[in-house]
Amino acid sequence: MKYILSIDAGTTSSRAILFDKHGQAQATAQHEFPQYFPKESWVEHNAKEIWSTQLKAIKEVIASQGITLDEIGAMGITNQRETTVIWDRKSGEPVHNAIVWQDRRTASICDTLQTHASTFLSKTGLLLDAYFSGTKIKWILDSNPNLRKRAEAGELAFGTIDTWLIWNLTKGKTHTTDVTNASRTLLFNIYTLEWDTELLRLLNIPVSLLPKVVSSSEVVGETEASILGKAIPISGIAGDQQAALFGQLCINPGDVKNTYGTGCFCIMNTGEKAVVSQNKMLTTIGWQLNGKVTYALEGSVFIAGALVQWLRDQLQIIKAAPDIEALANTVEDNGGVTFIPALSGLGAPYWDPEATGAIMGITRGTQKGHIARAALEAIALRSRDIIIEMQKDAGVSFDRLNVDGGASNNDLLMQIQANVLNKKVIRPDTTETTALGAAFFAGLAVGFWKDEKELQTIWKENKVFHPINDPTTQGCIERWEERIPKVLKSK
Ligand code: ADP
Numbered sequence: 001m002k003y004i005l006s007i008d009a010g011t012t013s014s015r016a017i018l019f020d021k022h023g024q025a026q027a028t029a030q031h032e033f034p035q036y037f038p039k040e041s042w043v044e045h046n047a048k049e050i051w052s053t054q055l056k057a058i059k060e061v062i063a064s065q066g067i068t069l070d071e072i073g074a075m076g077i078t079n080q081r082e083t084t085v086i087w088d089r090k091s092g093e094p095v096h097n098a099i100v101w102q103d104r105r106t107a108s109i110c111d112t113l114q115t116h117a118s119t120f121l122s123k124t125g126l127l128l129d130a131y132f133s134g135t136k137i138k139w140i141l142d143s144n145p146n147l148r149k150r151a152e153a154g155e156l157a158f159g160t161i162d163t164w165l166i167w168n169l170t171k172g173k174t175h176t177t178d179v180t181n182a183s184r185t186l187l188f189n190i191y192t193l194e195w196d197t198e199l200l201r202l203l204n205i206p207v208s209l210l211p212k213v214v215s216s217s218e219v220v221g222e223t224e225a226s227i228l229g230k231a232i233p234i235s236g237i238a239g240d241q242q243a244a245l246f247g248q249l250c251i252n253p254g255d256v257k258n259t260y261g262t263g264c265f266c267i268m269n270t271g272e273k274a275v276v277s278q279n280k281m282l283t284t285i286g287w288q289l290n291g292k293v294t295y296a297l298e299g300s301v302f303i304a305g306a307l308v309q310w311l312r313d314q315l316q317i318i319k320a321a322p323d324i325e326a327l328a329n330t331v332e333d334n335g336g337v338t339f340i341p342a343l344s345g346l347g348a349p350y351w352d353p354e355a356t357g358a359i360m361g362i363t364r365g366t367q368k369g370h371i372a373r374a375a376l377e378a379i380a381l382r383s384r385d386i387i388i389e390m391q392k393d394a395g396v397s398f399d400r401l402n403v404d405g406g407a408s409n410n411d412l413l414m415q416i417q418a419n420v421l422n423k424k425v426i427r428p429d430t431t432e433t434t435a436l437g438a439a440f441f442a443g444l445a446v447g448f449w450k451d452e453k454e455l456q457t458i459w460k461e462n463k464v465f466h467p468i469n470d471p472t473t474q475g476c477i478e479r480w481e482e483r484i485p486k487v488l489k490s491k
Contacts, residue, residue, distance in 0.1 A: 001073030001448055005061070005232065006439040007054060008432075009079040009161045010240070011100065014054035016061040017432055018072075019439040021448070023458040025432050029060035036097060041104040044097035047085045050161060051168045058228065069230040075169075075223065076236030076442025078243035078434050079161040081184045084136035086209070087164070088150075089157050092172055095147055098161070099136040106135035116202055123189045123196050125274060125283025133160060134186030138203045154208040160184070162237050163211045166221065169234065174221035177211045178237035179293065183285040188213070190274060190285055193293070215288035216242070217441040236442030240434050241267050242286050244404060245296060247437030248428060249459050251452055254396035256387060257433075258417075260407035262309075264301040264383050268390045268398075269294060277393045279349045281386075287441070297394055299348050299386040303341045304379045305407045310343060311375055317368045324372050325412045331369035333472045336361040338483045339374035341382060346488070349389045354489035361479065379407065380417040381480050387421065400424040404433045411463070418465040419473040429460035 003026065008015040015030040031053035036044040062069070082101035087094045099105070107130045113120075117128040126132055137158055141148045150156050159167060163177045182188040182195075187205065189196040195210050214220050216238045222231040238246065241259070245267050248257040253271030258264055267286070274283050274295040286296035308321045318324050338360045340346075345353035359371060391398065401423055407413060408427055418425040430436055443449045449458075 001446070002071040003067065003073065004439040004443045004448055005058065005072050005075045006435040006442070007058065007075060007077045007165065008435040008438065009050065009054055009077065009165060011080040014050060014057050015435065016054070016057040017435045017439070018061055018065060019436065021458070023430065023436060023439070023455070025430060025435070027061050027064045029057040029064065031057050039105070043100040043103040045083065045100055047087070047094040047098045047164055050098065051165065054165055055227070062228070069228060069232065072232055073448040074219075074233045074235040074442040074446040076438035077162050077165060077234065078238050078240050078438035079165070079181070081160065081181060081239035081241070082131060082133050083161055084133045084140070084158065085161070085164045086137065086140050086156055086158050087167075089155055089172070092168070095156060096140045096143070099140070101131055103136065104130050106130040106139050109135040109138060113202065119202070120186055120199065123191070123199060124183070124186055125190050125276070126184070126186055127280060127282065128186070132184055132186040134199070134203050134205070137205050137209070141205070151209055152206050156209055157211070158209040159211055166234055166237075169223045169227060170221045171224040171227070173224070175211045176214055176220045178214055178216045179285045179288045180216055180239040180242040181237065182213045184239060190283065190295070215291070217287070217289050217445045219445055233446060235445035236438050236440070238287055238438055238441055241265050241298060242284070242296065243437030243441070244434040245269060245286055245437065246440055247433035247435070248402040248404065249452070249455060250402055254394065254398040255402070256390065256398055257402040257404065258383050258387070259405035260304055260379065260403065260413070261405040262304065262306050264304040264379070264386070265298070266300065266383060266386050266390065267296050267298045268387075268394060270297055270394045270396065271295065275394045277389075279389045279393065280351060281348060281390060281393060289441070289444070297390050299390055301382040301386060302347055303343045304382065306343065307339070307341045307375050307379060308407065311372065317372065321407070322410065324376065325410050327369050328373040328376050328412055331367060331373055334374045334377060334476060335366055335370035336363065336479070337366060337370045337374040338479045339371065339378040340484060340487050341375070341378040342487050348386055350484065350488060352488045355487045358483075358487050360483050360486070376410070376413045377416055377420070377476055379413060380420050381477070383417065384420045398423065400426050402426050402428065404428065404431060414463075414465045418467040419469065420477055422467045422469050424467065425465040427462045427465075429462045
């Protein structure tokens with residue numbers, strides 16, 4: 001066994017990556033697939049296009065290395081979470097386009113169920129929101145009486161993208177998901193680890209639709225031999241954020257990773273304890289490994305890299321996103337400027353959808369560089385807001401933040417992040433933390449790697465940013481805390 005094949009089924013592309021024993025990505029193949037926007041706030045994928053691009057990426061990555069299939073020990077899968085597919089068990093044909101996590105069409109279903117929000121929260125750790133799969137399944141079944149009839153007769157199957165791909169990879173033999181994906185459906189009790197009868201009844205979803213739930217690291221089946229030419233065990237499954245948490249080896253309570261993309265996705269390991277947030281963060285399953293469940297808290301910042309895009313596209317003070325670093329480095333500090341990035345309201349811990357953004361503290365001396373620096377500080381400070389709340393919720397301390405995502409390549413941003421948190425910030429060598437996490441889960445299940453200790457010996461950092469707690473940082477935090485309340489509108 002020389003490689004683990006990791007499948008990263010993302011929101012815009014299907015990727016396949018071969019990892020070697022050292023956790024190094026040896027080859028990658030990637031194919032984008034179309035996004036469909038049939039109506040305002042609707043987002044769909046064609047599940048068959050996800051499968052065909054995924055299969056193409058898998059075949060390509062194997063061919064690119066000229067390896068034999070015997071050299072692949074196992075396959076791990078990580079995926080965009082919550083996206084919902086329903087298909088016919090006999091024909092394997094989807095009955096509707098996949099409804100993507102971003103799709104808001106079921107917001108009104110959530111409104112009508114609000115009286116049960118606390119029931120959903122207490123069992124699933126989730127807010128009753130259109131984001132999650134439950135109301136998407138209900139919407140598909142409600143859209144056509146015939147579909148509901150077929151679902152009730154046991155003719156249909158539901159799955160998130162992991163489940164859909166495994167169904168196809170095994171030619172319909174395996175209908176399975178893992179605890180992390182199940183924990184994002186609004187149907188799964190994260191304490192008993194079972195589909196919840198009461199929640200299924202509230203959403204009017206027949207249990208016969210649902211996949212078997214397994215741990216994140218165990219052999220769940222093997223690819224049908226004719227698909228790749230040889231059967232390969234499938235032995236790891238995890239939703240993307242959870243896979244990234246594991247890929248960052250955030251394996252102890254308090255370990256936390258932040259992904260800097262368009263928004264920031266922050267997720268903290270809370271150990272064997274499922275922590276209920278006082279601040280509308282989500283409680284979720286991090287993974288289940290060797291029978292043991294690790295829980296996590298999850299929070300997100302909606303506008304992070306998007307702020308850099310705004311400076312690029314709207315204000316046009318930079319040409320490309322990475323240029324912001326050089327521009328921010330033309331000045332020594334923010335010159336008293338604070339950028340409040342409430343471009344689409346402000347999320348946790350402020351939860352003010354009406355808030356609008358602001359650039360405060362401008363004087364005649366204010367330069368472009370100050371605005372650029374204040375924007376980077378805003379990304380770091382919003383992440384700090386979330387991480388501090390998570391830490392309060394979890395009651396655990398942490399000493400480092402692991403980072404990934406496009407904007408984590410910005411050294412200045414990472415240094416600012418270390419400064420405002422007063423913690424070390426660690427950027428890993430690989431940028432493929434999500435795929436690496438899935439590979440780790442798959443590899444552990446088949447003995448490719450022995451245990452987490454061995455994983456620690458191969459995990460490499462690219463750079464560590466040590467905090468500098470100087471008066472500039474203090475001033476920046478103080479002004480932030482003083483100025484944020486000025487943009488809050490809803491009471
Ligand atoms: P996503 O997966 O959300 O598309 P990526 O992880 O690809 O995001 O990161 C892209 C985002 O990061 C964009 O919003 C972009 O503006 C921002 N970004 C990329 N490189 C940098 C950089 N060097 N400095 C600051 N922001 C960056």
